[in-house]
Each structure stands twice: as structure tokens, then as C-alpha cells.
Amino acid sequence: MDERLQKALDFSNYRQTLAIQRKTLKEKINARLTYGCNGGLFKIDQTLIAFVQMLINEGRVENIPLIDINENPILIADLNAFRDEILDRYFSATYEYLEEYQKIKSSRTVEKLLDL
């Protein structure tokens, strides 16, 4: 192992490395939950999913204006397709988050945190 890395690992603050890894993971997942659609940009979260599902439950499924993260109205032609897309992306990102978070949580050394 590279001497500088060995030195860094020897003296590294485990909690700091943990914090950096958690922050990096959070940012990665947040970025993955950004969805560009019809010229708008949406943050996929529980609120958006619940609102879209409520509209579908109310029978409003075609040509629906949704407000994007920049507070601009974006016309969604097929809300069912939009719901399916955001759910796919939500689960894909959150399962990855869960898997990587558990790996981080159970790592008790810097080497394990970085999967070296």
C-alpha cells in the first residue's frame, strides 16, 4: 500500500471519513433524484409522488400542469407514464442508498469504509 495512504489511514479520523462518505453518498442520491422532463426539472420525493398519485386517483391523468423546482408550470401529457418513471427512479435511487448506507454504517475502519 502506498506509504502516504498508509500514513493517512493510520492517522485518519474515522468519524471524519465516515462523515465525508455519508455526505458524498447523500449528494449522489440527491442528484439521482433530479428528473428533467418536458423542459422542466423535478425533485423526486415523497411529496411529488404522493401528489401525482392523488391526481391519478382523482382521474386526472392527461395534460396536467405540474410546478417544477424552479416554480415553472410544466405540462405533463401522460401522468401515468410520469408516475411510473418517477417511481422507478425513486426506488432505484433509494435501494442504492439503503445498500450503500448499510455498508457504511457497518464499517468500523477507514479501510472498510472505503472498501479497500
Added chain:
Amino acid sequence: MTKGILIFAHNNPQIDYGLMAIISAGLAKKNLKVPVSLVTDKWTIAWLKESNMYSKAESIFDKIIEVDKPVTKNYRKLHDGFNSQTIPFENSNRFSVWDLSPYDKTLMIDSDYLIFSTVLNEYWDIEAPVMMSHSMNDITGDRAGILDNRVSETGIHMFWATTVMFDKSPESQFFFKLVDFIKDNYRYYADLFRFSPKQFRNDIAFSIAKHIMNGFETEFVYTLPPVFTIFDKDILLDVDKEKLIFLVDKPLDCGSFWASATKGVDVHIINKQSIIRNKDKLLELI
């Protein structure tokens, strides 16, 4: 609508920007699946040929656009971990990107920006003439200073020109002409916005242009994601498949590092020498 990426690369005696552009372009093309073109000069092309990288460049780049090397009196101090050197910084021709880009919608990235995700693909269809990153995120979250967020202590908000997306509208053309004007009158704008004119920075020129174009207001509507940044005092130590392993400089503890790693995250690695040192493993990822 055609879309693609453009990278500027002008070598200097210390840094092989041409090689970095090949790495950056290869990763961008692989992950975003759009064509990438290079803007460079005859000296950088000559070095790519001499270092046997030109055929690689031809296979990766959609177009290699040769321009005159910008004349510079611009120098910057660049660290490589705790070592540093002052190097010429040939960055003054970015304003010409509007005329040079062969695409209807262009993402301009720095050659030290390595793309490992598809996040930027979400932004192609947004109807905004010019989008830039609204902020920089330091890997630790707490080392960014005020001058990473504002053009000066009392100045306007700083956007980051590491990633810039623009269309070919008249508005975006005005924007880049304005950047050129600001570059030509950099001392005046330094006086007006209270920043040091010693070194021309695209981030500052672009931020002022954006500020002026917004009617002298700072507006955060439609910006690109924050630039996830690894400072030049940090070191890219190793590349293990798609995982990048970093030594992260401990502030207030000279000579010590934290260890960290990223995977699947787009990263701006300011320590260019450490990219070059890992060129073989990075080229394997392309």
C-alpha cells in the same frame, strides 16, 4: 436538435491538458452518451502526436477544432498536494465557445471535470439560454471559503464555469459576447465588483455576465448541479475500477490527510498532476 460536449485544452510546459481532455471526454462520452469535441491549438495537437495519444483523441472526439493558442499573462499557483508551482493559465478564449461549438445545445466542461454519472443528461431539454453551476461543493463540506461562493468578500454571487450548458439563441450569443467584453475590461470590473484583477478567472467573468444579463440581479432559476470539487491540496491517489480514492487535505494540520473515495459521482479534480499520474487507470475506464 444536436447536442454535445465541448472541452478546451491548451497545454503548457507543466500540464498536459490535451491528455486530461481525452480522459474527461472519454468518461463524458461513456456516461452521457453524447459526442464530445475538442477545442485546442497546434502545439497541443503536436504534443498529442508526439506522445502517441492523437489516434486515441481522434477515436474519442467527434471534432478536433484547432484555434490559435490564447496569449496569456495569466498565471496561477497550483498545488499538487503540498507541493506547488506557478503556471501559465491559458483560459481566456472560453467566450468563443458559442461560435466554435458544432452543436445546437452544448455542455462545456473543464478538462479536469470527470463525469461518472448521467445526472447532466437531465438538463439538455431545459429551455434556458445559458446554465451554469450555482455553487461548488467541497468534498468535506466545510473547506469552501467566501471566495468560493462570491466574486469578492462584498461582491456578487459566484457561479462556477466548470460546467456551462447553452443553446444557440441570440440571448446566449449576447452572453458570450459580454463575457468577452468583461475579459477585455477586466480591471474596470475588478474595481466595480471589488475582486483582485491579478488572475483572469472565467468563473468571475461568467458570473458578472450572468448578473448583468439578469438585470443586475442574482437569479438561481435553472442552474446546473453544484460542482463537486476536490481541491488541489487533495490528491487523487488511486483509481480502482470506477472508484476514485483520494487523500483529502486536513485543514490546520499540515501534511496530514483524511482518506476518502467516490464512485458514480461527477468530480472536479483541481489537482491536475494527480489526474495525469493516474492516466493509465483512467484511460482503462473509457
